[in-house]
Amino acid sequence: MTPEQWSAFLEVHKDLPREGPGAPEDVHWALGRIGMSGAVDVFDAGCATGGDTVTLAQALPEARIRAVDTTEPFVAHAQARLAPFGDRVRVELGSMAEPGGTYDLIWCAGALYFLGVTEGLTLWRDALKPGGHVAFSEPVALGPLSTDATAFWEEYPQITDLAGIEARVSAAGYRVLDHRMIVGAPWLAYYDPMQARIDHLHTINTDPAVTEAMGACQREIDLWHAAKDEIAYALLIVAPE
Numbered sequence: 001m002t003p004e005q006w007s008a009f010l011e012v013h014k015d016l017p018r019e020g021p022g023a024p025e026d027v028h029w030a031l032g033r034i035g036m037s038g039a040v041d042v043f044d045a046g047c048a049t050g051g052d053t054v055t056l057a058q059a060l061p062e063a064r065i066r067a068v069d070t071t072e073p074f075v076a077h078a079q080a081r082l083a084p085f086g087d088r089v090r091v092e093l094g095s096m097a098e099p100g101g102t103y104d105l106i107w108c109a110g111a112l113y114f115l116g117v118t119e120g121l122t123l124w125r126d127a128l129k130p131g132g133h134v135a136f137s138e139p140v141a142l143g144p145l146s147t148d149a150t151a152f153w154e155e156y157p158q159i160t161d162l163a164g165i166e167a168r169v170s171a172a173g174y175r176v177l178d179h180r181m182i183v184g185a186p187w188l189a190y191y192d193p194m195q196a197r198i199d200h201l202h203t204i205n206t207d208p209a210v211t212e213a214m215g216a217c218q219r220e221i222d223l224w225h226a227a228k229d230e231i232a233y234a235l236l237i238v239a240p241e
């Protein structure tokens with residue numbers, strides 16, 4: 001992306017409550033499945049605007065949480081949202097490749113593919129406390145992809161099925177504790193606010209670069225609606241062997 005395209009992308013994406021599919025229930029499921037409570041340390045890797053960071057902070061009232069993202073406007077938004085939780089929740093501009101501590105849980109919704117599943121998990125091994133877990137969500141093919149679903153994932157050629165993700169986990173020396181699929185409503189938590197933002201921009205925007213970014217986002221939303229039953233993220237809970 002050129003700087004102009006990136007700025008136009010942010011014009012559409014800024015201030016969205018989340019930057020990928022997911023719901024508070026996904027966080028609660030993972031915490032329950034791990035049995036996590038008390039004064040634990042949590043790293044939210046690629047937190048964007050902090051949608052899941054808020055849920056983590058609410059669900060774990062004694063936890064110390066560090067959340068990072070490399071996109072400055074997202075971090076500023078997340079910092080404002082997380083301010084009511086005080087010093088125990090830190091949101092910083094930074095890379096998830098540098099966790100900066102050790103954690104009981106590394107939460108990573110829809111961002112691990114920036115590092116690569118095997119590469120990221122390998123990197124995070126030293127950032128996990130004994131008994132620690134990583135919970136991450138990753139695009140997954142539920143079966144053979146239709147034309148619309150293939151077009152939806154065209155910028156993610158490394159898409160694979162659940163067994164393919166598990167093989168990437170295994171290659172990092174981790175085991176899968178459990179998984180669940182994110183399909184349907186949690187995608188609307190991402191796309192409904194984006195659609196509202198596009199609809200609003202149609203009434204005020206005059207910048208051709210933003211018009212192009214709006215068109216690309218609208219195409220993504222339309223393709224999702226056309227193939228929503230076969231477009232999924234897998235949320236996996238994993239731990240070092």
Ligand SMILES: C[S@@+](CC[C@H](N)C(=O)[O-])C[C@H]1O[C@@H](n2cnc3c(N)ncnc32)[C@H](O)[C@@H]1O
Pocket residue numbers: 017018019020021022045046047048049050051052068069070071074094095096097108109110111114
């Ligand atoms: C698809 S979004 C998901 C964000 C968030 N977890 C959510 O569910 O709303 C991926 C995020 O990863 C961030 N990102 C990409 N590479 C990163 C890196 N190396 N370190 C931290 N964040 C990164 C992007 O800026 C973006 O906000």
